Amino acid sequence: MPLRHFLLALAVVAIWGSNFVVIKYALHTLPPMTLAVLRFSFALVPACFFLRRPAVDWRNLAGYGVLIGVGQFGLLYLAMRSQISPGLASLVVQTQVFFTLLLAVRIRKEKVLGTQWLGLALAAGGVGIIASHTDGTTTALGVTMVLAAAFSWACANLLTQRAGRIDMLAYVVWSSAFAVPPLLVLAWLIDGPQQMAAGVLAADLGTWAAVLWQSVGNTLFGYGVWSWLLARHAAGRIVPMALLVPVFGMGSASLLLGEPLPAWKLIAAALVLAGLAINLFGPRLLQLRLGPARD
Incomplete structure (x- = not known):
């Protein structure tokens, strides 16, 4: 992985890690599904209006929007309202690393x-200690x-890997169109219209800043860059970087x-970092030690 790609991935996971504190702050005022609606809106x-729809099938866009909007953040916000602490949530959600690798081996x-x-085993040990x-x-x-x-x-x-090398920022933006409608329905059913209105009216500048951080920093920059990297590297190279999220x-x-x-x-945290280092640099160091393959 080029150094600039590594630094981009590191910036993304730093934003995603600190974002759990921002989520908790926003949930003090906004109901969970209402926060999700505002984030993706x-x-x-x-x-x-500034980005053209990416050249990808509508079903791919819709699937990504629903999976990220409803499946990931809808559930995450609901859990973080009162069922799990920010630090532990930042850890447990990183089991996506293992799910992604298993799905990649099984499907792709x-x-x-x-x-x-080996790197994932060390990181899993760190996850186990925290859990x-x-x-x-x-x-x-x-x-x-x-x-x-x-x-x-x-x-x-x-799905992002299947989309290929397209404009990933546009991909994330346009997929949000498929996240908002089901989230709005769920907000009406779960939060209720009165709580939705009360939360929006009670929101101060800090709350709106937290919402914008969710939309611009975490969604547009974070998922745009993450999807761009996944389109250029195997899942086994990019996805384990997310193990740094609970550290941040x-x-x-x-x-x-x-x-x-x-x-x-x-x-x-040391185990997670060690696992990440082995995963990223182990194959190259092993190749250097063994030398080039001979005919």
């Missing part, structure tokens, strides 16, 4: 190298909902929300 408008017949499996230290702020329902959100994200990853998530939660960082969290 602002991702769609006004950008859709991609090959995952042994060093990549074993849950507290009363997290419920089984919340974990299940975030796992379902992770699976939706994994399915969306495969825990760090921002500690800094902004005062969540503690005990030794077990630091050990878990």
Whole structure:
């Protein structure tokens, strides 16, 4: 992976990690499905007037929009309202890495190298340490909902690969058109019209800034760049970078929300970083050590 691609992926996961604190802040005022509606509405408008629809099948666009909008963030916002803490949510949703790799092997017949499996095993150890230290702020329902959100994200990853080398920013923008209608229906059914109106009326500048951060920073930049990278690299190279999201998530939660960082969290973060390093650089270092293949 070129260095500039690596730095782009790192910027995306830093935004995604810190975004869990922003989500929690917005949910203090806005009901979860209403927040999702606003997020994808602002991702769609006004950008859709400046970006042409990408040359991809409508079914692909619709599938991606529903999977990311309803499947990932609809479920994530519902869970984060009261069923799971921001730090743990940033961790559990990264099981999408494992879902994506398994789907890629099963459906796309991609090959995952042994060093990549080793890296994922180390990272999984870090995930296991964090998951074993849950507290009363997290419920089984919340974990299940975030796992379902992770699976939706994994399915969306495969759709972006199938879309090929297109304008990925336009892809993310136009797919939002398919996320908004079902989210609006769910907001009406789950949040209720009174809570929807009350949340919007009570929103202050900080809340609207959080919504715009969801739309511009997290959706347009984050998913636009992520989809662009997935269209150019195998899932086994790009997707494991998302394992850094809980590291940024825990760090921002500690800094902004005062969540503690005990030794077990630091050990878990070290395992995740080690797994990521092996996954990204292990194959190249092994090739350098063994030398070029001979006829």
